Amino acid sequence: MRRARFGLIAALLTVSVGAFWQSNTVVAQTKFTTGSSDPLIEYVNEQIRLGWEDNEVTPSPTADDAEWIRRLYLDLVGHIPPADKVEEFLSDKDEGKRSKLIDQLIDDPDYVRNFTEIWTNVLIGRNTPDRTSRAGLRKFLRESFARNRPWNEVVYDMVAAEGHFEENGAVNFILGQLQGNINSEEYHVEATARLTRIFLGMQVQCTQCHNHPFNEWKQDQFWGFNSFLRQTRRIDHDKYDPKTGQNEDDYSELAFTDFSGPVYYELRNGLVQVAIPNYLGTEIDPGGETNRRQELARLMCHDDAEHTVGKAYVNRMWGHFMGYGFTRPIDDMGPHNPASHPELLDRLTDEFVKSGYDTKQLARWICNTEAYNLTSQFNRNNEIDAPSAGEVPLFSHMYVKTMQAEQLYDSLLVATAAHRSGAGSFDKAEEQRERWLRDFLRIFGGNEEDEPTLFSGSIPQALLMMNGPLVDKATSAEPGSYLNSVLSDSRLRNDPARVRSLFVSALGRNPTASELTRLKKTMATSPTPLAAYQDLYWALLNSNEFIVNH
């Protein structure tokens, strides 16, 4: 019955791809297109289809426009689409409208903001490490994404960076991982682990203490990478505050410190070993004249024939859009953990590198694929495609993701039109957002390493949504709010039209007939008509459907 319901919506709303939902056999024979004609997208679609055929699954139908536009907005610009954009898209008869919207959103300023947020969280976590400049890192990333700088150059900058943490924001990635005593063996451990995991998609950190249990990586691999970072230290500058009479934090910098020769590490049996800088088999001169981090940056970003940096980025981004990467976790690639679609990953990596590590182009490719355009509803013919149950992902339907804290906040703003009320300056609005996010994140916990498909909701988080100030404001119906605009719009005179508007705003879709019947019954018992709409909007914003990206 559910499927019929969504099918009906699809029939009503889908124009360009309307033919696909009707029957699975049609899907299997017809070439999918969003309107883009890039041959690489064809290749991706073929490779994904091979997986379906090999595993005898039939893909889900194409997502209807309402489901798809919400997803695209969340993935590319970090928030749900405003109601008017949804209406516009649904009524657009252009067959190429999906690929056009992709292009449009990739050039939206919120694309830059979204990927800046995502990468800031990946690089230094949501809880900023001590004496690290989140603002500095953001500025560096914002400029990089705004200018669409090649990813290998962005990585080069972060690996080789030196200097003041606000003047050169690229230093903050490594700076954030350097804590404690510089003479301790642990000082560069976290930086080694994060750098290899995030930029190379390699979990070498287990080899800090022992040989890798599942592949040929030996303990010296970790210490080979670690050696590259040994010329690195943080310098914290304090300044005297005459008001308190105490020294306060001023700024920090990432600095070069002399180091030459091998590093020593202990095997489990107590034997001491030596390691010199070694990037995946390429050793460099461990002498004092070598700038080790520059060498590492060069090896990673320019001289690696395997394009490991590119591959790690492709895998992470595929996971960003699809819910699962080609490996699980996305940042644990290696002989022990083969990719689900190895040829596809290699080809995408090659093309990404050929494009000049063009991150916008990669996003464009992925969003135009057939797999990205499927509905998240599975059915009898592909229910075995369930990575959450431990299966290898086949991408025969979209996987449902949980909104990240930033997405949720920004989506609430969109749904309530608070961003358009013009109250206060940009800085003030940003400050407000930061404060709320801090609150929210404290409640959420720092779960930036969880898979996006995992729901890690907690009671305090539910309480914040149910009773917190943001949703309270959203449902207050004060002038300028979306709720107010719906209730005062003379074109929306009758109840169903208003209910429909609230649904489109929060969920990007129309209510079903059975939902309307049930909701009307509840709303009839409200003390006032206003209360009825407020409570409905509360329910929509608190719903599972609102908080997930499907």
Next chain:
Amino acid sequence: MSLSTPAGMSRRHFLSHMATGSAMTLGATQFLSHLQANAAEVKRNQKACILVWLGGGAPTIDMWDLKPGSKNGGEFKPISTAGDLQISEHLPNIAKEMDSLSVVRAMSTREADHNRGSYFMHTAYVPNPTVVHPTFGSVVSYELGAKRKELEIPSFVSIGGGGMSPGFLGMSHAPFVVDARGNIQNANMDSVDPARLGNRLEMLATIENGFIGSNRGDIGQAHKDVYGKAVNLMTSQQMAAFKVDQEDAAVKQSYGGHQFGNMMLMARRLVETGVPFVEVRFPGGWDLHNDVFNTLKNQRLPMLDTGIAGLVRDLKARGMLDDTAIICMGEFGRTPRINANVGRDHWAASWSVMVGGAGLNGGVAVGETNQDGDRIVSESYLPGDLWATVSHALRIPLDTVHTSKRGRPMKLANGGQPIKDLIG
């Protein structure tokens, strides 16, 4: 019918509870009698642990292991106690209860950085880039809380914040943070119109059930479950446990009548309700690089003394001490050497933790430091040994193994062993 009824609660119960705001006063007495009825059952076998966290790292050499006659001894004198050990003269009330409490004087924990030390003491593991280990409150929540079906409030409560991360055990075992007055953010029902909330939840159920039935996996149901728990919490009679204000002034006074005392009293009320782990973050820092003796003597120790002594007396009187473990510690101790600012700096090599209750031996000093307090001259202990001791007392099997998200087995308390002098 799948209306908005939260799990474990009848709709009628829910509505009658919510019916009018003015019924709350009457309700309060019902809550209390309900609590007392529960307490009778609790007394028999509900194990619990209260961790008193001294954030910043307390100078245990001035509290539990004094060194009179040494250059490191400082200003304080030791006094005799009801147990077989001496402690600081500024802890006279605790001294009277020392027959129930013990001190481990041989902690050697290597991490002298605030963050790393906090992590190590809370989890028994040193920080490791591959995994986030669960703080011990989360472990107890996972092991004991999940089995207490009658418990409607979270099974790991952190009073005053902190408490670290549930790590790979997941957010449902995260510390539930309340402030020193027991306020839970966004759970205040005073301004909520019950009829409106009923309508909201009914409409929420309509929308949520539609999504759950749409064949998109488990997220929809997981979300609904969490909301059910949140509503359950908002409307639970057990919420009264947070309301220290309901206690008589005399009871509050017996805990010292100050903020820390009220936090300890809340901890007792929570344990009585069935919460298996409560962490109380001492209000006021212990990172005493300057002026250590005046700060201790005039501010920190009198509060700590009356708060802990009040708790021990109260637990004893209620027959709960034999089931409730108490630990008092911070992330490390402080340097035996007194610095130029009459302060003490970070020190993890030889320091003390106070522990007792739940059947652990009281009145004992375990282990020994040398005359200057800067070296352990007995067997030394790690945080894992401490948590293994607590696990033993709480009847959590020591061979329990948890599995990290990457499938790596993690031994309970990092494989630590119960401290022999404290058990049996």
